[in-house]
Structure formats: C-alpha cells, structure tokens
Amino acid sequence: MSDAVSPSRAAPGRKIAIGLLRLTDSAPAIVAHAFGFFADEGLDVALSVEPSWANVADKLAFGALDAAVIVPPLAFAVSLGLRGPAEPLIIPYNVSLGGDMITLAKDLAAQLRDDARGVGYAAALAARLKASEGEQTLAVVHDYSTHNLILRYWLAAAGALAERDYAVIVTPPARMVEALGSGRIAGFCAGAPWGDIAERAGVGATVATSGDVWRNGPGKALAVRERWAEQRPEALSGLLRALYRGARFCDAPANATYVAALLSRRAWLAVDSHAILSSLPGTHGRNETLFHGSAATYPWRSHALWFLTQMTRWGLVEPGLPLRPIAERVYRPDLYAAALAPVGAPIPASDRKREGEHAADWSLPASPAPIPMGPDIFCDGAVFDPETIV
Known part of the structure; x- marks a missing residue:
C-alpha cells in the first residue's frame, strides 16, 4: 500500500x-481521513506518512506538502x-498535549x-551523566523538536547540561528502539508509541513522560x-x-480501542495496537495524550x-x-477562531496565559463558556509569563 492514501x-x-x-x-488526522471528515468539508486530502521530521520540513519548504502534523519548534x-531555505509556516491549530516519553536502556x-528513590529519575540520571563526563549519548527526534527542549529542560532542572554532561544526537522516532537495543544510545525522548515499543521489545524502560x-x-x-x-x-x-x-x-475514552486499531494498520503506524492504546485518552496510561480536552486544540x-x-536558551536561535x-x-x-467559533467551539478570552501556575484543575475564561483545564506545572516549579517577552 502506498504511503500517500486518498479518501x-x-x-x-x-x-x-x-x-x-x-x-x-x-x-486526529487519520480519524478525520478514515471517517470522511475532510470530504465533508469539500476537501480532497492525501495523508503522506514520512520517515523523519527532516523529510517533513524539506517537503514543506519546497511545496511537496501543504501542511503537516509537526513538532512546533521545527515550524x-x-x-x-x-535548517535550509526559509518558507513561512503558520500554526493555526494545536494537535495534542503531552504524549512524549523519556526512555532509557533497560539496564x-x-x-x-x-x-x-526519594529524588526521582531526573536527579539520578543527571548524577550519572555528570559522572560519565559526557560519555553518554541520548537521542531526540530532531534538533528543532519539542522532545529536545523537554529533555534538556528536565535534565537541566536536575543539574545536567547537554553538550557538557551528555551528547545529544538525532534519530527518527521509528529508529529509536533499534538504536537503544544496539547500545548506540543510552536513552531517548520520542513520541508515543515508541517508548512502549522499546519496553515491549525488552530493551528499554520509560522513566518519565513529557507530562512529568x-x-x-x-x-x-x-x-x-x-x-x-x-x-x-x-x-x-x-x-x-x-x-x-x-x-x-x-478524546472520547469509549473510542480508544477503535482508534488504536485504526492507527495500528500497515498504512499508518504499522505497530501492535496495544502499544498505541496506553497513550490514548481514557486508558489511564502514564503517558496519556490529549487531543481535545484542556483546550488542546488551541x-x-x-x-x-x-x-x-x-x-534561544540552547543556542538553536541567535540571541x-x-x-x-x-x-x-x-x-x-x-484563524482558529474564524474557523471554529461558528461551529460552537469555545474560544479562550486571551491568546496567551501564564504557563506553570496551576497544580490542580482550573477554569479558563472563554466564549461561549469557560473551558475546564488540567494542571500545567513544570517539574522545577517555574512559572512562564509571556508578557515579559518582547
């Protein structure tokens, strides 16, 4: 079956x-394709399964793709x-919250x-990395990825700095398990289901998620x-x-088994559906991904x-x-509001918020009704105030 599948x-x-x-x-894109939601909007959509984020970026830059589900830093x-020719991209829609895993070699x-015990895996791993004096290598899916920023943030909060205390290399998500099993890397940060697949293969153990x-x-x-x-x-x-x-x-828990089965097909993820299921909403897995709740789409x-x-902190853009x-x-x-307000989607009262201030559920002012929100705390207790950025 071709990687590009038409409705x-x-x-x-x-x-x-x-x-x-x-x-x-x-x-969400695969479900919208399978159920004809794109066709209902009069759209003829082809989904193209790519091998790496570099492929996605290149195809967006040169016009081979019109859009992509992407890691935001890459946009x-x-x-x-x-990372090549400049091509203006926009992000009018967020696809998911959470969903990434930090997985180490099993040993x-x-x-x-x-x-x-008592200090957490971040502190324990940071101490091990500092003692190794840069000899350990961790993998992320792309330099300009959420995973790279999350992994660096997590370890920096525990005292270990990338490049000084450990090396970072880029490996496509679907190659992470092989790299871990071969010993080329000591661990990785990648999106679901690859952490679960590493565990099922007996080569890895997930010690934290992006939600941690x-x-x-x-x-x-x-x-x-x-x-x-x-x-x-x-x-x-x-x-x-x-x-x-x-x-x-x-996002509906009752649909999790169906979604996992759909994604597991050869045309899409081509992996065991059980490895996918644990990261879907309502399954109470440790790495639950949100697609709609907590204003996930905004x-x-x-x-x-x-x-x-x-x-900027990590030298990926010039200061x-x-x-x-x-x-x-x-x-x-x-653009999100223009498309979705007419169909009744709640629109937040502001397009920015202080990140990291809520340790418990809270209510977000929105129209036509407030949006129930989950916690948004950082592992180091920091609060990010967007109003301080110019």
Whole structure:
C-alpha cells in the first residue's frame, strides 16, 4: 500500500497533501481521513506518512506538502530558515498535549532505580551523566523538536547540561528502539508509541513522560504553508473543522480501542495496537495524550513564546531576536477562531496565559463558556509569563 492514501469520498479541487509521522499524535488526522471528515468539508486530502521530521520540513519548504502534523519548534526553524531555505509556516491549530516519553536502556534504568528513590529519575540520571563526563549519548527526534527542549529542560532542572554532561544526537522516532537495543544510545525522548515499543521489545524502560516535565504541555501542532493558507482560506477553515471533529472522537475514552486499531494498520503506524492504546485518552496510561480536552486544540501564543525562549536558551536561535513578532506571525489563533467559533467551539478570552501556575484543575475564561483545564506545572516549579517577552 502506498504511503500517500486518498479518501474514498474524493471532493473536487486540488488534492491537499498533509504530512505526518508514525506517531499517536497523528490520530486526529487519520480519524478525520478514515471517517470522511475532510470530504465533508469539500476537501480532497492525501495523508503522506514520512520517515523523519527532516523529510517533513524539506517537503514543506519546497511545496511537496501543504501542511503537516509537526513538532512546533521545527515550524519556527523552517520559517526562519534555520535548517535550509526559509518558507513561512503558520500554526493555526494545536494537535495534542503531552504524549512524549523519556526512555532509557533497560539496564541503565535498573541501575538507577535505587538512586532514584526519594529524588526521582531526573536527579539520578543527571548524577550519572555528570559522572560519565559526557560519555553518554541520548537521542531526540530532531534538533528543532519539542522532545529536545523537554529533555534538556528536565535534565537541566536536575543539574545536567547537554553538550557538557551528555551528547545529544538525532534519530527518527521509528529508529529509536533499534538504536537503544544496539547500545548506540543510552536513552531517548520520542513520541508515543515508541517508548512502549522499546519496553515491549525488552530493551528499554520509560522513566518519565513529557507530562512529568510540563503537565499538559504542547505536543504536536498543525503547520501550514503561509502562502497556501492565504490562497485557500476556506480550505484552511475546513481543514481545521475536520481535525477538530477528529480530535473530539479521539478524546472520547469509549473510542480508544477503535482508534488504536485504526492507527495500528500497515498504512499508518504499522505497530501492535496495544502499544498505541496506553497513550490514548481514557486508558489511564502514564503517558496519556490529549487531543481535545484542556483546550488542546488551541494554538496558544504563550506556547510559542516558551518554545522560542527555550530555543534561544540552547543556542538553536541567535540571541536578541524579537520573539514576540515571530510568535505572532507563526501562531495564528485568529484563524482558529474564524474557523471554529461558528461551529460552537469555545474560544479562550486571551491568546496567551501564564504557563506553570496551576497544580490542580482550573477554569479558563472563554466564549461561549469557560473551558475546564488540567494542571500545567513544570517539574522545577517555574512559572512562564509571556508578557515579559518582547
């Protein structure tokens, strides 16, 4: 079967090419495709399963893809020309919250188990990495990825710094288990289901999730070529509505078994459905991904600014850039509201919020009704105030 799969109910007009990887976060797009939600909006969509984030970025930059389910920092990198030709991208929709896993080699995790009692795996691993004087290597899915920023943040909070205390290499998500089993890496941070697959293969043990670093922090987003969005505004609105329907379906606990079975098919993730199931809403897994609840679909500009400040912190963008204008050009909550307010989706009263201040459930002011929200604390207790960023 081809990697590019067209819907059975094709709509007139040029096909819209959307890229994705073999990850649980791709669920809303795959569900929208399978159930004809795109076709219901008059859209002819082809989903293209890509082998790596580098492929996705290249195809967006050169116009082979119109949009993609992407790691948000990569959208900034493409827009700013940090890893090839610059091509303005926008993020009008957030796809998921959480969903990433920090997985260590099974033997290393076992060795750290006693050390972690009372202090946690971050402190135990940080001490081991510092003692190894940079000899250990951890893998992330791309330099410009949420995973890279989350892993660095988690270990820095415990005193270990990337490049000084450990090496970081890039490995595509689907190659992580092989790299871990061969001993080339001591651990990795990747999206579900690859941490679960490493455990099932007997080569890894997941010691933390992205939710342990930032509760209900952003996972993946929809990146769209800015020129395409300007040329086809109605198609963009339809795309967001179809994804929103897919997200609501994926977030319903009663649908988890079906979603896992759908994603497990050869055309999509091509893995055991049980490895997918544990990261879906309602399964009470340790790495539950949210697709709709807690305003999961809203493209928060405070998320954008957090990503940009962390990219600056780790030397991924040059210091001194005006971050607020960059965030406001890439993250487009105005387009989200234009597409979804007419169908009754609640729209937050502000496009930014203080991140990390809620240790318990809370209520977000929104129209037409408040949105129930989950905790959003960071592992180090920090609070990120977007109003301090210029």
